[in-house]
Amino acid sequence: MDIKxxxxxxxxxxxxxxxxELPKEIKKAREHGDxxxxxxxxxxxxxxxxxxxxxxxxRRRLAEFAMVDxxxxxxxxxxxxxxxxxxxxxxxxxxxxxxxxxxEADAGNGKISxxxxxxxxxxxxxxxxxxxxxxxxxxxxxxxxxxxTIHDLNE
Numbered sequence: 001m002d003i004k005x006x007x008x009x010x011x012x013x014x015x016x017x018x019x020x021e022l023p024k025e026i027k028k029a030r031e032h033g034d035x036x037x038x039x040x041x042x043x044x045x046x047x048x049x050x051x052x053x054x055x056x057x058x059r060r061r062l063a064e065f066a067m068v069d070x071x072x073x074x075x076x077x078x079x080x081x082x083x084x085x086x087x088x089x090x091x092x093x094x095x096x097x098x099x100x101x102x103x104e105a106d107a108g109n110g111k112i113s114x115x116x117x118x119x120x121x122x123x124x125x126x127x128x129x130x131x132x133x134x135x136x137x138x139x140x141x142x143x144x145x146x147x148x149t150i151h152d153l154n155e
Contacts, residue, residue, distance in 0.1 A: 081150025086142035
């Protein structure tokens with residue numbers, strides 16, 4: 001999965017910032033004197049807190065990905081990594097969705113999270129199934145027309 005590489009790259013960049021760049025900024029800001037009214041110092045310390053929190057979040061996500069058991073992702077039903085072509089029954093148009101993790105989600109490009117309303121509605125379904133999903137714009141009904149699972153894509 002490409003997401004692991006993306007997470008590792010962001011972790012590396014943040015670790016560099018935390019260990020190399022931020023200490024320099026904090027040191028430089030300290031040299032300006034009074035810390036109580038030193039905006040540069042407070043901004044650098046705030047950024048340091050944010051970077052630490054983000055690093056912890058990314059490391060947890062990376063650990064979760066390491067535990068994804070590909071054998072548990074269904075071979076003939078919608079799951080993580082599936083490409084699903086659905087017929088929007090109300091609009092009579094076909095839409096293709098790729099089910100991805102929340103980090104990869106990009107609705108404008110058809111990449112929807114497995115935890116999004118449509119993603120949750122499609123999970124575990126197979127070709128021919130109809131799904132009613134409640135989204136912010138109201139209710140939508142989809143019929144699954146075609147399915148390519150992560151196993152088919154990796155072959």
